[in-house]
Amino acid sequence: MQKNIAIFASGSGTNAENIIRYFQGNKTIRVSLVVSNKPDAFVLQRAERLGVPTCILTREQFARGGEVVELLRGRGIDFIVLAGFLLRVPDELLQAYPQRIVNIHPALLPKYGGKGMYGDRVHQAVVAAGERESGITIHYIDEHYDEGTTLFQATCPVEPDDTPEQVAQKVHALEYEHYPKVIERILLGLEAD
Structure with missing residues (x-):
């Protein structure tokens, strides 16, 4: 069964690109979405160039939490990777993805x-x-x-x-x-x- 990753990033996205490239061609793990809180974050261009769908959510949408959880569940996301993401992850998201959100x-x-x-x-x-x-x-x-x-x-x-x-x-x-x-x-x- 395939595991779908969402990467959350706020900036340039070198780590995100590295992770996307690492899992390209992997049969069981796939980066399915890149989410950013900044519409001008270069990570969005990196993801699009590599064929990964992107989504921009505002600080307010993140703070509410429910919209983020709904988006991720709707996309079948199993695991969240923070890669230079600068907003606090809301409690609703922590509760929806316990021990399934990692940061570096x-x-x-x-x-x-x-x-x-x-x-x-x-x-x-x-x-x-x-x-x-x-x-x-x-x-x-x-x-x-x-x-x-x-x-x-x-x-x-x-x-x-x-x-x-x-x-x-x-x-x-x-x-x-x-x-x-x-x-x-x-x-x-x-x-x-």
């Missing part, structure tokens, strides 16, 4: 997580703190920012002279390598790591 965070949670900690802000904080290691955390989401059950972590070194941009490059490489594989293992019922 560009640091080793519980460090450098929480509201407002995303993208370059995280890498800047890691460098400013003098950390010698960073990485990614893939986790289920819950009602608190970056506090859901951790499924997988991978690390990379942070050199003393690394800039936040250099740390970001290392972290992006980990995201591209691991996020699709972890999603696949979850959907196939295998251990994430």
